Amino acid sequence: MRVSSRPETGATISNPVIPGFHPDPSICRAGEDYYLACSSFEYFPGIPVFHSRDLVHWTQIGNALDRPGQLRLPPETPSSGGLYAPTLRYHDGRFWLIVTNVSSDGNVLFTATDPAGPWSDPIRLPDVHGIDPDLAWDDDGNCWCTVAGVSQFRIDPHTGETFGEPTRLWSGAPGAKAPEAPHLYRIGDYWYLLIAEGGTERCHGVSIARGRTPNGPFEPCPANPILTHRGTDHPIQNTGHGDLVQGPDGSWWMVFLGVRPHGGTPGWHVLGRETFLAPVSWVDDWPVVGEVSPVMAAPPWPLQEPAVVPVRDDFDLSELAVGWISPRFRPARDCTTKERAGWLSLHARGESLDDPEVTFLGRRQQHPSCRTRALADPAEGRGGLAVRLDEQHHYEIEATPGHVRVLARVGPLHSVVATHPTTDGPVVLRIDMTATRQVSDARQGPDTVSLGVEDEDGTFVELAALDGRYLSTEVAGGFTGRVIGLYASAGTVHFDWFDYEALTD
Known part of the structure; x- marks a missing residue:
């Protein structure tokens, strides 16, 4: 059995850690720095990029797609069209961002040496079909792109070329709505496939499976969904679309989206889906998501001074x-x-x-x-x-x-x-x-x-x-x-x- 958890400090923080319309968070770490990207849909510039040293205080350092040549959103792009669900990764000394433009270019990939920009022109992936693309590399250097559904392609991330036919992977609970937001990780002895399911409304949740190879076969976690607030009166609802990151001290964390409804029945949220944070421990090689609340225990390291953002x-x-x-x-x-x-x-x-x-x-x-x-x-x-x-x-x-x-x-x-x-x-x-x-x-x-x-x-x-x-x-x-x-x-x-x-x- 492997069990890891974070020590308690007595300090508390406020959740969400990035309030307002910042959905579909994807996170990576480079050294002691964390970077996070979110969906931006029909808005230009696209894909806000944030930086933090403590997972709690985030500062927007740029927008990955800030040039017309990177982002085509024609006038007929509907509201809630455009850019869906980026994945942000740090690999081989570079930052990689892959995202779906549902209104024009499909799946496109960008790279940068500095996440604040500039980011490259788009590398198109015309043969990768599906939304919410993910990137993961195995020990042999193969790059795997996994999309909602859930299916997987081997790609050349430098050119956008695909190799072979897509492979169907584990798609969550039988009959569950909208398996999406896949993220693939190598952690310890297993490959883990994290997905969202249940739709991005009140039934939203996060589930996970594991296998010995990046292509599976995958066995589902017996405690799935590992995160959901469906059927509860919790003040944070629609929890899902998670991404995992490991801190420099070995602790694990999940960022995910949620909403804060107000008013009477059925409850209305007006700020959009926001970015929340939760601790993760490991029991029998399965992740266990800890407390999720508007006020929660702080990470076990000194918190940075929050940046002064001009209002x-x-x-x-x-x-x-x-x-x-x-x-x-x-x-x-x-x-x-x-x-x-x-x-x-x-x-x-x-x-x-x-x-x-x-x-x-x-x-x-x-x-x-x-x-x-x-x-x-x-x-x-x-x-x-x-x-x-x-x-x-x-x-x-x-x-x-x-x-x-x-x-x-x-x-x-x-x-x-x-x-x-x-x-x-x-x-x-x-x-x-x-x-x-x-x-x-x-x-x-x-x-x-x-x-x-x-x-x-x-x-x-x-x-x-x-x-x-x-x-x-x-x-x-x-x-x-x-x-x-x-x-x-x-x-x-x-x-x-x-x-x-x-x-x-």
């Missing part, structure tokens, strides 16, 4: 910060800080947030309760501050000279909710998200979204308070979470600053 952007730099994202593409001519010094200038393409080609620059909402503010100058156009889930689900406070209005789009319904006169000059737009804490009605939504303006002395003039459930995954569907940002729907709109403030949950 305010004054747009004083020539390049945009790595956390800003836009639907499908972001031409520099339409989104620039070089046109008016110290301002962001947005030039309209689409006429509203309903348009897939709208000029929109946003950041992920990462806290159930938060406040966002922006100083907008609409003298040359029309635009404002918005909360976006997709083209059919968004709320916004929109400014034109001397006037603002609150707009809401919920499915087929469009509404001008409120209007308000302003001065002709720049105006401070504001949106507050307030999470539901006391449920008085089973139908009560997850939060309230308050939209309005600030007057000259900073007083908030609320123009509308809208139910947040209509900007949730349970209503809208799909795989993403809320993104809050700035947009232009006519002419040119300039923004002096944008501020995001987490409020006490």
Whole structure:
């Protein structure tokens, strides 16, 4: 029997370790450094990459796909299309990232010597069919690509060539829905095949099997699923899509996705699927996933000082910060800080947030309760501050000279909710998200979204308070979470600053 576990330190940490719309985490370690990548779907730039020294405090260091030549997301790319489920690995002195672009190029592979970038141009794998691709190397140097389903290809990762026919592998419990997110590891005497199953909703879970070769045959763990919260009232739900990593001290850990529902029945999550962390011990050569909770025991090593991530952007730099994202593409001519010094200038393409080609620059909402503010100058156009889930689900406070209005789009319904006169000059737009804490009605939504303006002395003039459930995954569907940002729907709109403030949950 082999048993390994981590010593207790008494310190605690907060879960999720990467909050907000950061699903499908994949992790690797190089020396004492950890790197993690997540799905980005229809947003550009694609695949955010994070760094940590302690598994707890993560800093985004870049986006792997930050050039149009790496990432094609045509205008017809639907929301929740685009990039699915990357795998990030460190092998032979290089970083390797493989991902599925379901909207254009299929499975593509990238490499880098520095995970902060630049990453290579895509290596296409036209004969590898299936989503959620994984990479693993055996002792003979063979590279194995395993995809959802679950099937496996031997490939040349330098060229994308495949060898032979795909092999079917263990696909989880008989009849289980959606075997996906495979990850293959050599640990000790066995090869382990980790998968997700049950779908990415409330029945999501993680299961594992082991074999003596990377091709199997695989025997399932008798304790499967080794991670799930299905059928429970746990505050973290939809747990699945895990990836394993070993710390320098020999301890093991799993990163995985989960959601934090709020409100009444059935519970709505608005931040998307987030990245969580759990300890892993080994019993009889099987992994056992430890405590998963919003507050959990810290790893048994000193925690680094968390990086100070600016919540305010004054747009004083020539390049945009790595956390800003836009639907499908972001031409520099339409989104620039070089046109008016110290301002962001947005030039309209689409006429509203309903348009897939709208000029929109946003950041992920990462806290159930938060406040966002922006100083907008609409003298040359029309635009404002918005909360976006997709083209059919968004709320916004929109400014034109001397006037603002609150707009809401919920499915087929469009509404001008409120209007308000302003001065002709720049105006401070504001949106507050307030999470539901006391449920008085089973139908009560997850939060309230308050939209309005600030007057000259900073007083908030609320123009509308809208139910947040209509900007949730349970209503809208799909795989993403809320993104809050700035947009232009006519002419040119300039923004002096944008501020995001987490409020006490």
